[in-house]
Amino acid sequence: MNFKDVIGQSQVSTQLRGMVEKGRLSHALLFLGREGYGALPMALAFAQYVVCEKVKMGSTAPEEACGICPSCVKASQYIHPDIHFSYPVVPRKPGDKPVSTDYGAEWREFISLHPYGNVYDWLQFVGAENKQGNITALECADILRKLSLKSFESGYKILLMWMPEYLGQEGNKLLKLIEEPPDQTLFILVAEEESRLLPTIVSRTQLVRIPAIGKSHLEEALIGRAGLPAEKASQLAAVAEGNYREAQQILQHAEEDWLALLRDWMNAVLRTGPIAQVKWVDEMARLGREKQKQFLRYVNHLFEESLRLGILGEGVSGLAPHEKDFCLKLNKIAGPAQQEAIIREMDMAAYYIERNANAKMLFQALSIKLYHIVKDNSVILIH
DSSP states (O other): OOGGGSSSOHHHHHHHHHHHHTTOOOSEEEEEOOTTSSHHHHHHHHHHHHHOTTOOTTSOOOSSOOSOSHHHHHHHTTOOTTEEEEOOBOOSSTTOOOOGGGGHHHHHHHHHHOTTOOHHHHHHHTTOTTOOOBOOHHHHHHHHHHHTSOOSSSSOEEEEEEOGGGOGGGGGGGHHHHHSOOTTEEEEEEESOGGGSOHHHHTTSEEEEOOOOOHHHHHHHHHHTTOOOHHHHHHHHHHHTTOHHHHHHHHHTTTOOHHHHHHHHHHIIIIIOHHHHHHHHHHHHTTOHHHHHHHHHHHHHHHHHHHHHHHHOGGGOOOOHHHHHHHHHHHHHOOHHHHHHHHHHHHHHHHHHHTTOOHHHHHHHHHHHHHHHHTTSOOOOOO
8 A cells, every 4th residue: 555545644654755855764653543544544555655665864865665576566465574463353252362363364355345343343344243353472572573563575564453452461571572662663553532541552552643634535425436426425525524434334234224323313303202212213223333433423414514604604514404404492491401312412422332331221312402402492303
């Protein structure tokens, strides 16, 4: 993968090239970016850049890895002998003690097909079902063994660890290696949440932040890669908020009528009563975690657009007509402060859904909170 294959993030690639050109490449880098922002694709591109035979440390750095030297060819196929990967895995059967290399073929296929995927996508890809992925103590021992060997082809040995949040206390086994690595050894850690990382590991790395993808870059990707018309790409980029995986998920579930589901929910909460609420919550609980997250993010998008309409006027919205009509009606139900409170609640609900919260309990509690947030306003049927 080359830098040009990463959506947006030109400032990050410039920063990384600068490290190489000035000969100031840290031995341990932490690529930190939310799901769908492109931290893993950027790390893959940088690993290929470092091993490219045309790239020399401390000399004028080219814009891209050449893509044609033997090292680039192997790196682009994720089979370069000096680029090692580590990622969460699960036992295939009871008693197994897996390491990343046991899933090498699946990993290469996954990152080729879904470079913007998250851990949930990866674990489903390998059939983990409800098993929890981990980077185990045995994996750490395997990393120590691999990096104790001499490089095969390139100047650098690279360990790219995806989702070090899954290390746990086992990560302490790697501290000395990260702090005092063998010569020309590069650690690239790719994480989504700094708060879940071992502080002792964070303190030993140089942070490279991967920001949200700019809306214009996301639109270009949706037009060029997904073949969407410009208007649809613009609407989708607004909902996805810099998250390419989110945009792909929305496309995948495009047949879902989230607006109708939201109308039913609002009416159950504000007008038709507890029986309708229970029925709606049961229906939502059956959808599965990914669809629940999609719904909550869609709801937040509509409430944010409703706020913009109320504050800036009708002419600023890029919503479809039926969505715009719905947002205008939302403004009759709840004022700005109430809508902001609802947005915060939806954000928290999405956070807990990602962490496997009980969907029935969560949406029932959310329904009660929604009622109390708007109860002092006039309640009207939304249709």
